[in-house]
Amino acid sequence: MKKRFLSIILMLAMLCSFTACKNNKQTSSDDASTSSDIASDNNSADNNSGTDSTNASSGQTSGSGNQNEAGGIDYNSLKGTTVSVLMWRALTEQEKNTISAFEKKYSMKVNVEQAKSSAYLTKIASLVSTKKSPDVAVIPGGKGSQGAFPLGVVSIFQPATVTKQDFNDSFWNREAMNAYAIKGKPYAIVSSQTNWYNNYEVLFYNADMFKADGITTPYTLWKQGKWNWDTLKSTAQEIKKKGHDYGLMVDQEFNFVKSTGTEFIAYDGNKFTNNITNAKVIDAWTFEAQLVKEQLMPVYGTATSSFTSGKCGMFVTNSWAMRKGEVLATADFNLECVPSPSPAGQEQVVGASHNLFAIPKGAKNPVGAGVFLRYFLDASNNGKFSDVALSTQFEEVFNYTNQSNLKHSYLYCYGVVGYTNYKSLSNLLTSLHKASPEQVPTVLQQNKSVFDNAVNTANKKLGN
Template structure:
């Protein structure tokens, strides 16, 4: 039990710091009436600032160039932040009541949190109902709060099971099928294969090759489908304010026991930090790797790469994770009309096509999803990955929970998974986590409409 509390205790410092971000500023933000500056309709040029992640700054510039060509009276300035600092930068600037940016990236499960805090301006003036139907339902749901569109999708995401063909051949293991989703492996089949693929090459008593690894080893985005496949219909209450009985439901506990067993009972997964998971697969230390489609480009030239569908528990439901970055307008921007025009171009206009070509992520636009395989060579690994991911986002994808306290919920639950990986009792770890989570969610009660 002490082991189960170790990482959770460290996490509390971060969680308590977050508490200061939800205050009376929410009411001040939501009541502020800031008039637009130049809307882009006159001869005078309007400059908006777009906060972007460093990981896709270059690709975003291609979209910006096309937008400026079609809208010569609007200029887009780029402000770059690394992933490790982007959330803090948004929180600090918004709390100050003044932002250096007009358009900023919104991790989709944070839409509710940002909307309640008054960080986001509604996007309904720039997206009519016909435009909203162009997106996947999950993408629209992720960007909507209390019936208003608050963030618009840049793209979406899915996960596939990658595997090292050479390691399978060396061990004489038949690889998972990729021809038909109804033939996908169960988790039980994956474990049996992983046991055969986990072995010690130098007789020192420690495996040098492991059978399986998650990409995001301790993140709820990656791990929620375990409990959901076993029957967890909800992982938080409808109002997003209660985790007890949901995040630690029997199905979630059973999913966490399976997660525990991968590392501690069967020992087919390495106890490594998330930062090393991709390197382990890329260098042949892991035979199977469950990760996002984005990781394909890291591996395809390094190993003999195969791909299959996301596993599920035998006789249970197939569930896959989804959701990605959205775009929002700062509530403090005085150039909302120009910002709205840019987001519309990026999310449902020509910019969406450019973004797909440049960044290569799974599109949220249904029309682009249907033509996804036309972007790549037939029979290539890209074609196989896109075929699988396209099926998953339309048929098996489930969003992360919608709660104003998503940051707190995720951080605390992530610590619980870390402890479970390292040997803590799964039920104890989840029970401890929900007690802490619910104490943090109380502060949002007055802001959530019944």
């Protein structure tokens, strides 16, 4: 049965990888978004350690940054062992330094293999099926990764407790881990540290343009407590009036809906619910349609170089774009940033798109993998922010978006709906990006039955 499920993964992953190749566009995210797909029964998830599953309790606090070497782990027995890691991109220089330091401290070896993002799930599924599993991988997320969570997770990965790490330790991001838990079992391994693997949605702006045009900056509005959808739109209107092509552009497809704290699919840690006709979902897509209609932003996926070429004043992406050498490095103007705003009158919600590290089935050194991730994800082991970021101004926002008392939102529809009908999901998104404000409710309603079917299928396969 397991072999059949993995064969399905491989077949659909290769199909979606081909589709992704035809639709590549510039992106700033450090996202393991890949092609994908799966099917499995939740009971097939293995846990070779024999440890009990533990639901990471809600709420998170910043960890001390000190490696916690308690919890019954025999560190001496790990000396001389190897941890194999499958990355979705090349290692950064800082990551190479961090790994070298880890190897020296623990007398362990780390072998890193890279798979292209577009073929990541195909690669990991193949390794698992041929009993060549890495010890550390990531749960793919994003448009090319339909089926990854939840059904792909229980097919390919095992509960995080196989690492024997104490996930009640404040070092771990319990909010994010609970967001991707299944039947009370955490699968994703996420740090609460303000590190680069916790990607959050932020808005960058051309500070030189704002100064030259005499426009109040998003940072000023944010610090005054006036930063929301209304002021985002009025700011975009001011930019447009000054003769620029656009006030705003986004490369985060679900930016507006995630900033309301919801999306097409809701998840309570046990059961998925169709949320497609929720009022907040309708409002978010209507707001985007209004911006496009007034030519304040281009249709999603078009005019992608407008911001870096100085023709657009604001740009929404995620925090990985703060780094030197990434998508904004070519901008020849001063950059500043703020959190991506939420609707007026609502609490701030920041969209999250974390790198979800996890332990594949068949991992030969899951305990060593946990020790490695505890070190690798520790911000104190990853250099100074100023050495990596394009601007020190970004650090305030970087720290703000990571804070534990801020509400974050997570995305499920790619995995849930994409598992049964990825084409319909893709077509829906295309239609929404091009819809008029008046058409949005109808477009969403027309797709309700597709989402009902997807949710029912996912819940049934998870035993709900």
